[in-house]
Amino acid sequence: MKIVSGTYGGRPLKTLEGKTTRPTSDKVRGAMFNMIGPYFDGGRVLDLYAGSGGLSIEAVSRGMEQAVLVEKDRRAQGIIASNIQMTKESHKFQLLKMEAHQALSQLQGTFDLVFLDPPYAKEQIVADIEALAERDLLGEEVMVVCETDKAVDLPEEIACLGIWKEKIYGISKVTVYVR
Incomplete structure (x- = not known):
């Protein structure tokens, strides 16, 4: 796997062996980024289930200023740290080594882009978006990008957001919510 485009384009990404995380393929x-960007003019990104960190590193590569990555798995945390080092701009990244619900109670400020790819998709995505909205963590122009199995049907609206775009790529479905 590698960074697809932007400042870090072409640089290799390490991923975790085994089934504990499911890295989003380069394709x-x-x-996904062509659907939501493909490039950004600043902003903050939150990846609540970071895995290898590929999504938020790609977002910073494409113009986001700051990324907060949340990951509970110790082995995945090591991979993320290594991938952040590869950017040679580690000051743009913050890795929170904890469960997503713990991070949600500690996060501050607003985010312009949020990635949600939890292990048990539907119920968790609804709960996470509701928590983000309750805590005023969603920026005015926020995009919440949810990656699920293609069989998962997410609600038309969650909290203050509604589905803007939805596409199926192989076995994955990407659903984008906006205000």
């Missing part, structure tokens, strides 16, 4: 990541 799906590229298609």
Whole structure:
């Protein structure tokens, strides 16, 4: 796997061996960013289930200023730290080594882009978006990008957000919510 485009384009990404995380393939990541960007003029990104960190590193590569990555798995945290080092701009990244619900109670400020790819998708995505909205963590122009199995149907509206775009890539479905 590698960074698809932007400042870090072409640089390799390490991923975790085994089934504890499901890294988004380069192809799906590229298609996802073409759907939502493909480039950004600043902003903050939150990846609540960071895995290898590929999505938020790609977002910073494409113009986001800051990324907060949340990951509970110790081995995945090591991979993320290594991938952040590869950017040679580690000051743009903050890794929170904790469960997503713990991070949600500690986060401050607003985010312009949020990635949600939890292990048990539907109920968790609804709960996470509701918590983000309750805590005023969603910026005015926020995009919340949810990656699920293609069989998962998410609600039309969650909290203050509604579905803007939805596409299927192989076995994955990408759903984008906006205000």
